[in-house]
Amino acid sequence: MSARPAGRRRRLFFGLPLDASLQAAVGTAVRPHVRGRGRRVPPENLHLTLAFLGAVAEDRIPQLAALAAGIAVAPFTLELTRLGYWARPRVIWLAPASVPPALAELAAALRERLEGAGFPCDARPFAPHVTLVRKAGRGPAVEAIPPLSWPVDRFCLFESRTEPDGARYVPLACWPLTPAREEEGDD
Numbered sequence: 001m002s003a004r005p006a007g008r009r010r011r012l013f014f015g016l017p018l019d020a021s022l023q024a025a026v027g028t029a030v031r032p033h034v035r036g037r038g039r040r041v042p043p044e045n046l047h048l049t050l051a052f053l054g055a056v057a058e059d060r061i062p063q064l065a066a067l068a069a070g071i072a073v074a075p076f077t078l079e080l081t082r083l084g085y086w087a088r089p090r091v092i093w094l095a096p097a098s099v100p101p102a103l104a105e106l107a108a109a110l111r112e113r114l115e116g117a118g119f120p121c122d123a124r125p126f127a128p129h130v131t132l133v134r135k136a137g138r139g140p141a142v143e144a145i146p147p148l149s150w151p152v153d154r155f156c157l158f159e160s161r162t163e164p165d166g167a168r169y170v171p172l173a174c175w176p177l178t179p180a181r182e183e184e185g186d187d
């Protein structure tokens with residue numbers, strides 16, 4: 001049966017998807033540096049979280065889609081290069097060399113609209129990263145890899161599903177980043 005109870009809740013977040021080729025490239029580039037115990041994120045699950053929502057009633061998804069569709073931020077490129085370790089969540093991550101203003105803008109716009117629409121977000125400052133290993137006992141062997149260029153042209157609403165063999169992140173909908181328009185002279 002495909003019918004679902006209206007009040008079903010889904011675990012959701014907004015994030016940036018990596019193309020399959022970049023997922024594979026990241027996997028290959030970091031593999032030599034993350035030996036040791038830990039649960040590697042499978043390449044197809046690699047992503048960058050923009051705003052984590054947690055469990056949301058399914059019937060509010062259209063509201064999320066509407067607020068995402070109203071966001072106008074220009075595309076940008078990330079240079080994935082910094083490797084690091086957060087001891088408390090025990091994750092090894094890959095982060096961009098710097099945070100382009102458009103990425104900060106995108107995350108801020110999302111969070112602001114989410115708060116405004118009654119979807120509370122994590123209050124911690126935005127620390128863009130791609131999680132590589134969970135339950136990692138120690139940090140990576142090196143602090144950087146040769147930069148991998150990531151042209152970001154869209155963001156997505158993901159559902160985080162727990163399946164027998166682990167989490168899977170399924171994009172429910174994506175929105176294009178829109179090139180900045182030339183100033184029009186017609187005031």
Ligand code: ATP
Pocket residue numbers: 011013048049051052122131160162167
């Ligand atoms: P699991 O929690 O089942 O071990 P997971 O952490 O990969 O798996 P989720 O907890 O659903 O899956 O998280 C989805 C994404 O959101 C991940 O990138 C995760 O790091 C991020 N995330 C989870 N909780 C928060 C939070 N409170 N604040 C910010 N980001 C979060």
Ligand code: MG
Pocket residue numbers: none
């Ligand atoms: Mg989690």
